[in-house]
Amino acid sequence: MKVAPSILSADFGKLDVEIKAICDGGSDYVHVDVMDGHFVPNLTIGPVVVSAVAKVATKPLDIHLMVENNTFFVELFAPLKPEFISFHIESESHPHRLIQKIKSLGIKPAIVLNPHTLPESIEYLLEDLDMVLLMSVNPGFGGQKFIPSVVEKARRLKSMINARDLKTVIEVDGGVNDKNIKDLKNAGVDIVVAGNYVFSNPSYKNAISSLK
Ligand code: DX5
Numbered sequence: 001m002k003v004a005p006s007i008l009s010a011d012f013g014k015l016d017v018e019i020k021a022i023c024d025g026g027s028d029y030v031h032v033d034v035m036d037g038h039f040v041p042n043l044t045i046g047p048v049v050v051s052a053v054a055k056v057a058t059k060p061l062d063i064h065l066m067v068e069n070n071t072f073f074v075e076l077f078a079p080l081k082p083e084f085i086s087f088h089i090e091s092e093s094h095p096h097r098l099i100q101k102i103k104s105l106g107i108k109p110a111i112v113l114n115p116h117t118l119p120e121s122i123e124y125l126l127e128d129l130d131m132v133l134l135m136s137v138n139p140g141f142g143g144q145k146f147i148p149s150v151v152e153k154a155r156r157l158k159s160m161i162n163a164r165d166l167k168t169v170i171e172v173d174g175g176v177n178d179k180n181i182k183d184l185k186n187a188g189v190d191i192v193v194a195g196n197y198v199f200s201n202p203s204y205k206n207a208i209s210s211l212k
């Protein structure tokens, strides 16, 4: 299981120290939650802070957009060369076009599904995606309770991926902890995002390795 700690739960007063600690503690990616105050009822960070994060991080960035104007934000963050940029299917009228744009910038495209969104809604986009991110909370805030129906959704998505012989990876985001991680693994999940679980542990390294 790969682990992408979400810096939303980090102490922003010492963000450089926090990022070094998760990178040295065995994280596979640094998960960055970008919220615009429109698509979700919260506002987080923009290019000034994310470029500071990119400078300190020794692991690739996994940028999760929770915004209305996806293309604008993709163009803003592309120069930071993240590994993934993921955008919500619920906020994009032309997902196929945006996937091609992200690819043309040399970045792996991913689509995010809110808890109610069917995996079949992206069936005809799957072969162009490097990753699908399944929300296991309603997006907007860290520290929320895990919604268990995501396990069944991950299983369904995994069989869609296998049936097409694709290499698309599945990531789950929200309320992940040492109790639900096994079910996620068994359902075929490849990467988990963990905010509160990692940053509330006195040892980020222990938290990350217990998930792995
Ligand atoms: C929620 C964010 C998540 C969140 C995860 O909108 O996308 O990445 O920070 O935090 P936890 O693990 O605390 O639910």
Ligand code: ZN
Binding pocket: 006, 031, 032, 033, 064, 173, 193
């Ligand atoms: Zn996220």
